[in-house]
Amino acid sequence: MAQTVLHTAASRGGADHGWLKSSHTFSFAGYYNPERVNFGALRVLNDDTVDGGMGFGEHPHDNMEIISIPLEGALQHKDSMGNVATIEPGEIQVMSAGTGIYHTEYNKDKSKPVKFLQIWIFPNQRNVEPRYDQQKIATTEQPNQLVQVLSPDANDAGVWVHQDAWFNMGKLTTGTEVDYTFKKTGNGAYVFILEGKVSIDGQELSRRDGFGIWDTGKFSITAIEDAEVLIMDVPMVF
Structure with missing residues (x-):
């Protein structure tokens, strides 16, 4: 559960x-x-x-x-x-x-x-060589979708980090429902509501609320009103 x-x-x-x-x-x-x-x-x-x-x-x-x-x-x-x-x-x-x-x-x-x-x-690695990167985020071009903006893989979409973490962002119009499946077993997701109002598995969330969910394989987000969300999928044990 x-x-x-x-x-x-x-x-x-x-x-x-x-x-x-x-x-x-x-x-x-x-x-x-x-x-x-x-x-x-x-x-x-x-x-x-x-x-x-x-x-x-x-x-x-x-x-x-x-x-x-x-x-x-x-x-x-x-x-x-x-x-x-x-x-x-x-x-x-x-x-x-x-x-x-x-x-x-x-x-x-x-x-x-x-x-x-x-x-x-x-x-997940200490004392690596410092580095810097910045990239565009394509949420405006892909409305009502979750767009990956960070991952552990330099060849994948978005910037990359030294950790088994994935970030997704989405701009959702009222009534839109999107499903999120965890990228790795044992990870949890912290969802931050940038704007608007959503429901995650029955929990209503408003602007700047944060909601953590783990010990599950996936969850759904429903936009109660136009909303923008950030999902941070990270290891719970590291």
């Missing part, structure tokens, strides 16, 4: 630094909840809003797969590997921090906020 966990949007931890407002699904920085440290290999799911012209100064990471998904505005990236890039809605960025990297992230626009998801996944 499937096991589930519900994290409503209002139950998330948070931080307000003035220039940065962040909601934390899992324990992060000054927010600690022993019951919400991770979901399997999914360690961080932050919902960040950064004021115009502001951002994160140079800071280090190591031995983590770090994914950024812009939702609004443009995010400027610069790192110690020599990468300088701008990522915008409709794109996904990944860094394998591995042996260690430094990077900065800033709002490119001086007057409008940038909103993005910052996601961390525990890797």
Whole structure:
């Protein structure tokens, strides 16, 4: 029988630094909840809003797969590997921090906020060579479908990570039902509702709610109203 966990949007931890407002699904920085440290290999799911012209100064990471998904505005990236890039809605960025990297992230626009998801996944290999990639997301071109945007395979659709993880995104119109089948036995899925309202196996979910499901082979998502969802399929034991 499937096991589930519900994290409503209002139950998330948070931080307000003035220039940065962040909601934390899992324990992060000054927010600690022993019951919400991770979901399997999914360690961080932050919902960040950064004021115009502001951002994160140079800071280090190591031995983590770090994914950024812009939702609004443009995010400027610069790192110690020599990468300088701008990522915008409709794109996904990944860094394998591995042996260690430094990077900065800033709002490119001086007057409008940038909103993005910052996601961390525990890797299945430590001390790999750091790397960077970003790619387009094709959800707009494929409505009412789940579009793969991340996998463990560099030759598969989307960016890739050092972990048996798969991300899918979908824009669903009211009444649409889609089925999701787990990519690997023993994995669980954490579904984050970016916009709208859906039902997953009878559980109603609204904007920015999170829903974890595991010990099952598949599940279905029904759009109660127009919705956008992110499914993170990750190992529960790693």
